[in-house]
Amino acid sequence: MGKDGKGKEAKGKGKQAAGSSDDAGGAKGGKGKGKGGKGGDDLGTCTFVKARHVLCEKQGKINEAYKKLQEGWLDNGDKVPPAEFAKVAQEFSECPSGKKGGDLGWFPRGKMAGPFQEVAFNTPVGATSAPFKSMHGYHFILCEGRKN
Template identity: 85%
Template sequence: MGKDSKPKDAKGKGKAGSSGGDDAGGKGGKGKGGKSADGLGTCTYVKARHVLCEKQGKINEAYKKLQDGWLDSGDKVPPAEFAKVAQEFSECPSGKKGGDLGWFPRGKMAGPFQEVAFNTPVGAVSAPFKSTHGYHFILCEGRKN
């Protein structure tokens, strides 16, 4: 089912640095030289929130709520507003905490989830995507090495 492939619904920047390996640099280069200008795919830790739903229809409904309020007008979704959507729609235990996953290192999350989390710009919301746990979208709140 292509669980190791890139999520097809992820935004165009989803290909920056194909992580998956043990190289924390993400680009295969050494240290600072392999770092991309925007830092996507090159950090070691990400702070993120997410919404998880078993059914694609439900995740689309949750995502539409964000689109109608912010994304369609080009605005960034405030974490507090994302948290409200997560509390309403997410089927993950983290939904009670507004979808907050806190800081997590590269290698902790499985396949597509890690790819999207580490390649979503800070402040941006990913497009919905499928993982082994269901359907998600992610708000990236920060990144650090």
């Protein structure tokens, strides 16, 4: 599976639509290099990202999960602690990783399909992406770390 075309821009924090991860039913793909963002934490240029995600088949369910984070954390401009994100993932995610709090662990550039990779590699450490659509459903991501 190669890079997917960009979908409609997601509501919220302006992240793009994305593909998917292996845990979310995706396959290896992607071209290896995303858009090179510039930032203090190597946004878009790092080699590995540690992330959690929530995957739901239906848009209404992902919006409900995201709203739960918004009301507890995001509306206040706070970063969502991984433990709190994990609770939401365990409650809402339909991905097998949901049982592990949505934890995808460390993954290299090129492992995740298309725009899922783009969102993961361009979300600042500690930040949560807006919901976005992939061929496997709807996601949002918490970026926990990045390294080269």
